[in-house]
Every structure is written in structure tokens, then in C-alpha cells.
Amino acid sequence: MLHLQNISYTHPDKNRLFTNISLTLNKNRKVALIGNNGAGKSTLLKIIAGTLEIAEGVRKIHTDPYYVPQVFGQFNELTVAEALHIDKKLKSLHEILNGNVTEEYLTILNDDWTLEDRCREALEYWKLQDIELQQKMETLSGGQKNKVFLAGMMIHEPELALLDEPSNHLDTEGRALLYEFISTTRISLLIVSHDRILLNMLEEIWELTKNGIQIYGGNYDFYTEQKEIERIALDSEVKSKEKALKKAQEKERETLERQNKLDARGKKKQEKAGLPTISMNTLKNNAEKSTAKVKRVHGEKIGGISLELQKLRKELPDLAHMKFGFTSPVLHKGKILVETKDLQFKYNEHIVFKTPLNLILLSGERIALKGKNGSGKTTLIHLILGKQKDFSGVVLRNEFSSAYIDQEYSLIDPSKTVYEQAQEFNTGALQEHEIKIRLNRFLFHSQYWDKCCFNLSGGEKMRLMLCCLTIATQTPDVIILDEPTNNLDIQSIEILTRAVNEYKGTLVVVSHDTHFLDEIDIERNIEL
Missing domain, CATH: 3.40.50.300 (P-loop containing nucleotide triphosphate hydrolases)
Known part of the structure; x- marks a missing residue:
């Protein structure tokens, strides 16, 4: 076909x-x-x-x-x-x-x-x-x-x-x-x-x-x-090459030390024997040539193993190189962050929620907002964040820091470079080299630093957003993810899943991806 x-x-x-x-x-x-x-x-x-x-x-x-x-x-x-x-x-x-x-x-x-x-x-x-x-x-x-x-x-x-x-x-x-x-x-x-x-x-x-x-x-x-079988085999091969490299380096050191001792001993004998200067120079040149040959032979072997190891490491999944490093939450677990009483919202005279909402959001919870398209999930998020003022009922909010990460990653400025975007979140006055270390942890190596954010893929924007959250002085008390797996490849979803599971603050997720929700240990569902 x-x-x-x-x-x-x-x-x-x-x-x-x-x-x-x-x-x-x-x-x-x-x-x-x-x-x-x-x-x-x-x-x-x-x-x-x-x-x-x-x-x-x-x-x-x-x-x-x-x-x-x-x-x-x-x-x-x-x-x-x-x-x-x-x-x-x-x-x-x-x-x-x-x-x-x-x-x-x-x-x-x-x-x-x-x-x-x-x-x-x-x-x-x-x-x-x-x-x-x-x-x-x-x-x-x-x-x-x-x-x-x-x-x-x-x-x-x-x-x-x-x-x-x-x-x-x-x-x-x-x-x-x-x-x-x-x-x-x-x-x-x-x-x-x-x-x-x-x-x-x-x-x-x-x-x-x-x-x-x-x-x-x-x-x-x-x-x-x-893939797991392949990864285990690759890990084993990497470890084997690392061991071979270490052994080759030790062998080189031992051989050079032995050669230096022999040269020193020979020199003493020559001095005692009172050999002419020309003979001493000849023997010295021979010793230097011998040492250089030893270095060359071992250098070639070590270089070959290093090259093989470098190639193998490049084949390792990106996830193996990732380091997140979120700070611990400031708010104690169980503190009331948001409480709504008889909450209702109208859009063009259309009542969004079928019944008025009465809910409590506690610090440390992992919540999934569920419902059909148009059921008011995004509206509820804006109400939680205090961005939506036109409503009936009561919304009580305590102070908390938050990050709202939508599927377009709109917190990222498309006109900025990757490094400039990272600096936007640098509230703790980190030095330039420290910012670049964080970017490297999230797989943004030097060739990315001057790249315009507009040209990043969905997965790259997601990684940059996560990186920016770790650069800030304090990780947000609440992270809200709105359809986070849309437009991401499988590898990027795995990175996001691992990052979310390392985050210990309050998590609110809107997603129809039930597999993703299962993997991030959602504790409570709010159905709209």
C-alpha cells in the first residue's frame, strides 16, 4: 500500500x-x-x-x-x-x-x-x-x-x-x-x-x-x-568504558613512574661511572625518547577509549542528564490557600458552572481539574489566581506565590534569547556562570544561550520554563499546569513528569491525559 x-x-x-x-x-x-x-x-x-x-x-x-x-x-x-x-x-x-x-x-x-x-x-x-x-x-x-x-x-x-x-x-x-x-x-x-x-x-x-x-x-x-533493555545495555557499556578508561589512566601513570625511576637510577650510575658528557647526553636523549614513546602509546589508547565513551554518552537519553533542584515549599502542608462559597460566573449572560462552586484548595495538594471543553476549567484557574474579578459568591484567598504554565508557555517572551529569559527569573542575583550552569542542567548548552525563544519547540519551551522556576529565589507555592502535555513529544512528557514528581508544593493540573495524571500521583479530582 x-x-x-x-x-x-x-x-x-x-x-x-x-x-x-x-x-x-x-x-x-x-x-x-x-x-x-x-x-x-x-x-x-x-x-x-x-x-x-x-x-x-x-x-x-x-x-x-x-x-x-x-x-x-x-x-x-x-x-x-x-x-x-x-x-x-x-x-x-x-x-x-x-x-x-x-x-x-x-x-x-x-x-x-x-x-x-x-x-x-x-x-x-x-x-x-x-x-x-x-x-x-x-x-x-x-x-x-x-x-x-x-x-x-x-x-x-x-x-x-x-x-x-x-x-x-x-x-x-x-x-x-x-x-x-x-x-x-x-x-x-x-x-x-x-x-x-x-x-x-x-x-x-x-x-x-x-x-x-x-x-x-x-x-x-x-x-x-x-527501550529500557537498550538503556540498561547502554548504561552497562558506558560503565565498562569508564572502568577501562580509569584502568588505562592508572596503567599510564604506573608505567611513567616506573620509567622515571629507571631513568633516575640509570643517571646516577652514569654519573658514578664518570662517563664523558657526550655519552651522558646520548643516554639522556634515549631516555627521553623512551618516555615520549610510552606517553604516545598510552595516550593513543586513552584517547581511543575517551572517544568511544563520548560517543556512548551522547546516545544516553536526555533524561539521564537532567537535574532539577526545586527548593522546598515555604507554606506548611494543609494551609487553606483558596476557599470559594457559592461561586458563580457569567460569560455573555451564559452561566459557566452548572451549580455554584464550594471548594477549598489546601497547600501541598495535587489536584486535577476535569470537565468537558467549555465547562469552566480555565475560568476557575483565573479565579484561583485572583485574575478574574467579575463573579458572584465569595472567593477567599491567602497570599501565595504561583506560576501558571499554559500549553503555549506564554510566560516565555518569544523576543528574548534563552539566556535573557533565564535572567528574567533571576530574583536572587545569581552570577552569569551560575545561570549558565542551571541552563546546562536543563540541556540548554552554550549553542542555545543566544537562541531566540521564538524558535524553540514545545518541549524546549517546557524545559526552559522549568529551568526558570529553579532559577527564581523560591520555587512557587502553587504551580498550575493547563493541558501541559499538548504539543509535547514523549521524551518531553517524561521530563515534565519527573520534574512535577520532584516538586513538593501545591499542584493544580488541567489535563485529559489520564496516563500523565496517573504518573504524577493526583490526590483529588474536581469535576466541573
């Missing part, structure tokens, strides 16, 4: 993204494509979809794939029907049914008499029955736009569908529908995703790296088991 051979892609700025990618996807297969941010997953999907030209290689595909993109802003000026490429068929169908039977309309329709029925069934399945096909895409929420394109699979009935982060923007109900569809459909699927529940439903994991595609013949759990 799909065959790529030695595919290469170069950005318009002449930077090569990947080279020599080869893969084959057969009928009735459901496969995940994973990899770090910037590896080229979305680009590879676009190449397969035929929307991007390749620099080198062969693309063979025996069907017309259906493509669900990750972003939808480019479709805002289109109607739902136009975005799904069914507008011309629908018009032809209506013209024919109204008696205007022409060759052109019959050709466009191509005997697709059940199109409207499939549209209705698809929109009903994805809970979009209130949406009109002639409605503009710009009137829809992010979750609704996503569902429109997912509905397109049921409308077009393709043999192959390419899905780029399909669970992004979906609430819990939407994700449940997606999981059901994936488990029951007979369409071949190639899915880019960081959703671990979804990845566990697929038959193979394809990992895209700078070295090509590595195939793991199982679901995500199988993949993680294999």
Missing part, C-alpha cells in the same frame, strides 16, 4: 531534516510514528500525503491517503464542507436531485449517492450534529475542528489515514470516541501521537531518529520495555 525508499527532505533554508528514510506499510495495519520534537514526524506525514515534495528517494503509494493535520487555522475561511473537500460533490448531488442533471454534475458526484447519509452519521458519531456543513470553520472550537477532520474518515472511507496528534484538543469524551474508532475501524492507520493510551492500541511503533526509522513490533508498552 505504501513504500518509501531512501527518502530525504531539506527545508527551504537548505537545512537537511532527515536522510535515507525507508519504510513499508501494508494493508490493515495500525502503526504509530513517534520521535522527539523536531525529528520530522509531521513532515514525513505530509510527504506521504503528497503535500510536500521530497529532495531524494522514491515514494510509492497505491491509494489516496486521507490526512488529518495537527493545526487547523489555515481552514478558518472555509466552510466545513470545503475543508473536507466534499462541497463540490454536495452541490452536484443537490443539483441532480433538483432535476438539473448534467454530465458535469454526474461526473463530479461519481455515483456517490450516500454522501449526505455518511455526513450525517459521521457528525452524529463525533457529537457534531449541531454543526452545519456550510458553517465556517472559524466559528468552531479547536476540539470541534479536530472532530470535523476525524469525521472525514467516516465520510471519505479511505484505505489509508494519516493522523497527526489526533487526540490534541479533545476532551475526555472526544478521546473515548477516538479510541473506539481506532479499535474498530478497518482503515490502515499511520498515527503521530504522544497519547500513551492511544499508542497502546496500535500494533507497531516506528521511531523516527536522526539514524532513520527503528521498528518495534508491538504497542507502546512493548516499546518502552525494549
